[in-house]
Amino acid sequence: MLQQTQVKSAVPYFNRFVKRFPDIASLAHASEEEILAIWSGLGYYSRARNLHKAARKIVDCHEGIFPTDYKTVLSLPGIGRYTAGAVCSIAFNQAQPVVDGNIRRVIARLKGIKSRIPEKYFWDQMSEWVPEKKASAFNQAMMELGATICLPSQPACRQCPVHRHCLAKRKNLQNSIPLSKPRKAVRKVDLVILAVKHRGRVLLTRQEDGFIPGKWGLPSRIVPSRQTPGETAQSLNNKMFGGRLPIEFLAILKHSITHHRISAHIYTGNATGKASEILEEKDRIHWANDLQLDAMLTSSLFRKAIQKCR
Template sequence: MSLHADFAECLLAWHADHGRHDLPWQATRDPYRVWLSEIMLQQTRVETVIPYFARFLERFPDIATLAAAARAEVLALWSGLGYYARARNLHRAAQLIVETHDGRFPQRAIDIAELPGIGRSTAAAIAAFCFAERVPILDGNVKRVLCRAFGVEGFPGDAAVERRLWALAEDLLPETHVGDYIQAQMDLGATVCTRGRPDCSRCPLAGDCVALATGRVAQLPQPRPKKAIPQRHTRVAVIEHAGHVLMQRRPPSGIWGGLLALPELPDEAGADDWLQQHFGITAGRRAALATVRHVFTHFRLDIEPLHVVVDGAPLKTGEPEMEWLALDALDAAGLPAPVRRILDALSAPDRINPP
C-alpha cells in the first residue's frame, strides 16, 4: 500500500478492533468532560488521570460550577497531579466561558484555542471529538507515530520540524470519521508505538514504516538536545503547634502558584534569627528532617526542612497568606507533592529518603 494514501483508512480499521473504547471520557461529546480529560492527560499517564477525573467531576460537574469555585478548592482537587498551571488555566478558562460565551463551550478549534491553557492541538482534539470539525492534532503520541512512520528527522519541538509535522498531519486527515481517526492516532502511540518499548509486531503500519525498515525505531523521533539540568536548594520551616502546621499560600503564578507551601528560610539568614524576627519564636525543640529532592521539568530542587515545635499560644502571623493547617486535614488541602511528603513524614521522619 501507499502509506500516505491509506494511512487514515489503516488506522481506522485497526482502531475498530484494537483501540481503546472504554475510557471514562470517551462515551461523551460533552466538551467540558473532553476538555478536562485532555488537560489532565497532558504530561500524565491515563491510569493516574482516571481517579482524578472522577473526583473532579463529582465536585465540579459542569463549567458553571467550576467557574464559581474558589481557586484554592480547584487546586486542592488537583493536588498530586502536578503541573499546577493546568488547574489555574482550567479555572480561569471556565470563568471566561461563563463571562464571554454565556456558559457555552466554543465549537471551533480556532476559538477554543483562545482560552487559557489550551493550545492548537488540544483545541483541535476537542473540536473534532465534540463538534466533528475536520482538524488535525499533534500531541506527543501523534508526533511519535508520524516521525517513525514517515521517517521525519529532527527534534519535533524544533519550530521547522513542528511545521513539517503539522503539514503532514493536515494532509493525512480523512474526509469523515475524524474523531475516530484522531483517537486511533492517540491510541496507537499510547499502546503500540510507545516511546520506550514499541511493539512493532502489533502495529498496523509496520509494513511501510520508515523507521522500522531502516532500523531507526529507537532513534526516531529524535530526542531533545541535552542540556545540563540545574540543581537548586532551599530551606523550609515546618512550624508545628498543637497538631497544626504553619503554611504559606504561594503567589497566583509561578511554581506551585496558589498552593499551600512551607515558609522558606532565606539563604543568608540564620534559622534562629529568622524564626525570632518573623514569628517571635525562640527555637527550643527543633530537628532537621531528611532532605527531599523534587524534579521539575527544567531543574532539580533539594528541599531541606527544619522542624520546629512551638509550645504555648499559637502564633499570630498578621499576614493574610499565612494560615494554620491541621495535620489531619492534609488530604483535603492543595499541597505540592514534596510538601505533602514532608508533612506526612512528621510522625515518621525516616520515611523521607535522602536524595
C-alpha cells in the same frame, strides 16, 4: 488534565473533579482555592486556573454552552492548538488535525526522519491525513498507536498495523528515531522547610516569591550557595521567631520539578511559649489543622514533608 500528563495519572483526579464540578456552571461559580485543592498533586497548576477562567468565559460569553466553533474553542484560556483540535475532532468529529508527543514519534518513524524538523511539518502532515468523516477515530488512533505500540523505546513493530509503510522499520532505525531533544541541564537546589507544630496544628505561610507554587505552604527558603542548610534553617528561624524556636533536623526529601532537582531539608519545631510569637504579618500565616492542610496545601512536596512529621 491530559496536557503533558499520562492518562493513567489523570484518571483519579478527573473522577474526583467531575464529581465535584459536574458542569460548566458549577466550575465557573467555584472558588479558585477549591479548584486548586482538587487539582493538588496533579501539577501544572495554571491548567486549573485556566480551566476556571474558561468556564467563566463560557458562562459570560456563550450562555454557558461549550462552543463548537474551532476558532472560538481555541480562544478559551488554556486551550491551544492541540486541545482545540482534540476537542473539535474527538468530541465534534470535525476534521481538525492534532499533534502530540505520540504523533510526532509515529510520524517521525513512518517517514524515517533522522534530523530535527520544524513543528509545522507534523501539523501539515496531520492536516493532509485527517479524514473528513472519521476525524475522531483517526486522531485517537494515531495517539493510541504511539501510546501502545510505537513506544519511545522497544516499539512493538510486529503488532503495528502500518509497519509495512514504516521507513524507520525498513531501515532498522526504530530505536534511533525520533532524535531525542537536547535537555536543559537539571539544576540542583537545596531547600529548607520548617514544619512547625503547635497543639496539633501546623504553621503555614503565604510566600509571594515562593519557589514552590500555590498560595499556602510550609515556611521555606532556598539555601544560598556558601551557606549550609543548618545555617539557612537558623536564619529562617531568626526571621520568623526571633531565633527562639528550638528546631531539629528531621529528614531530606528528594523532589523533582521540571529542571530542578530539589533536596528538601526538613526541620521541625514545637512552637510554645515565646516561640509561638511569630514575627510575621497575621494575614500571611495560618495554623492549619489536618482538614485545612488538605485543602490549603497545593504542592505535593509540602504534603510529603507533612507526612514525614507524623
